[in-house]
Amino acid sequence: MSETAQSNHTEKKDFLVRSSSLKDVRTFCREVFEKLQIEQNLKDELVLAIAEAAQNIVKHAYKDDPQTDDKMVVQISCKDNKLQIGFYDMGTPVDPNKVKHREIDNVKPGGLGTFFIQEIMDAVEFKDGKKPWINHLVLTKQL
Amino acid sequence: MSYKVDEIDNKRVVHLNGEIDMEVSDKARNTILPLIEAGHEVQINLSKVDYMDSSGISVLIESKKLSEQKKTKFELIEVSKPVEKVLAMARKFL
Numbered sequence: 001m002s003e004t005a006q007s008n009h010t011e012k013k014d015f016l017v018r019s020s021s022l023k024d025v026r027t028f029c030r031e032v033f034e035k036l037q038i039e040q041n042l043k044d045e046l047v048l049a050i051a052e053a054a055q056n057i058v059k060h061a062y063k064d065d066p067q068t069d070d071k072m073v074v075q076i077s078c079k080d081n082k083l084q085i086g087f088y089d090m091g092t093p094v095d096p097n098k099v100k101h102r103e104i105d106n107v108k109p110g111g112l113g114t115f116f117i118q119e120i121m122d123a124v125e126f127k128d129g130k131k132p133w134i135n136h137l138v139l140t141k142q143l
Numbered sequence: 144m145s146y147k148v149d150e151i152d153n154k155r156v157v158h159l160n161g162e163i164d165m166e167v168s169d170k171a172r173n174t175i176l177p178l179i180e181a182g183h184e185v186q187i188n189l190s191k192v193d194y195m196d197s198s199g200i201s202v203l204i205e206s207k208k209l210s211e212q213k214k215t216k217f218e219l220i221e222v223s224k225p226v227e228k229v230l231a232m233a234r235k236f237l
Contacts, residue, residue, distance in 0.1 A: 019166040026162075026194070044225060051196055055165050112197035115236045116229075 009036060012075035015054070017062045017089065025054045025074060032076045036083075038143070046083070046141065049120040050074065052113035053087050053137060061091025061135055073133075078143070087137040094135050096126040146174055155183045156220075160191040163199035172202045179209045179217060190221035199226075200233045 013028050015021040029050050033043045057072050068091075075086040117124055121139045129136040144167040149156040155178045163171055178185050185206070192199075203219065210217035222230065 019164070022164050022166055023162065044228065047194075048196060048229065051164065055196065055198070058165065112200060112233060112236055116197060116232060119232055119235070 008077075008079045010075065010077040012073055012086075014071040014073045017058055017068050017070050017072050017091065018066075019055070019058050021072075022051055022054055022058070026051050028074065029076065036078055042143075045120045046085075049117045049139060050085055052116050053085075053139060055113055057087060057089045057091060057135070061089050061094060063092070065091070081143045083141045083143055085139040087135070087139075088129065088133040089135045090129075090132060091134060094126060094137075144170060146171070148174070148178070153182075153184055154186065156186045156188055158188045158191065162194040163192055163202075164194070164196045165198040168198035168202050171199065172205065175202065175206050176209060179206060179213055179215055182213060182215055184216040185210065186218050186220050188221050189219055189223055189226045192223050192226050195226045195229050197233075200229060203230075 009032075011028075011032050015025055015028075026047050029047045030043065033046060038046065054072065054074065062068050062070070070090050073086075073088040075088070077084045077086070117139065121141050123138075123140045125138045125140075127136040127138055144159060144161040144163055146160060147158050149158070157175055157178070159171060161167075175185060175187065187203070187206070189195075207217050219230075
């Protein structure tokens with residue numbers, strides 16, 4: 001494991017798919033970004049983007065199963081100054097074509113959260129989840 | 144998140160404290176909206192909020208809209224730097 005953003009570094013952690021886990025997701029991210037020596041301003045933005053993506057899993061992929069005992073995995077990798085954050089969950093399959101901002105008069109957390117993610121990250125990509133995962137979201141950012 | 148509400152004549156100053164995310168946004172909503180619904184002028188003091196996500200921003204937007212409907216005054220005061228940053232990003236969306 002390296003100590004700087006210039007080298008390779010990967011960490012992952014699983015979390016219960018609950019809104020009460022979002023604070024733990026943020027703590028995990030802050031700890032990893034601290035090790036990567038990412039500056040405070042960018043760190044705050046990245047933590048927000050990751051927390052919004054995790055929130056979307058709770059709110060949308062598990063909309064019909066709020067008391068689930070399923071876990072989601074957040075994986076943060078940094079290679080050659082490129083940050084990649086993977087999210088894995090076993091909830092309802094996400095249709096990437098339906099993931100977009102809401103209209104202005106209908107601002108709800110999902111729409112605004114997705115906007116934040118897209119503003120902060122360079123790329124947002126839904127990949128096919130490999131078993132046992134259903135959804136696999138990848139956010140990337142060049143450091 | 145914790146909060147306290149100061150009462151000054153018809154004004155209610157809601158002091159929010161801590162991190163405001165999906166887990167606690169309903170608590171914030173259920174604190175603020177009834178004050179506006181009751182016709183109070185409402186100020187939200189955000190000086191001690193060190194993190195706010197889209198759930199928290201949505202509560203502020205709902206509050207603003209309700210205050211416009213009720214023709215009451217609603218404002219944010221002493222906005223912390225982390226919240227100001229998120230608000231600035233949200234303004235691009237709005």
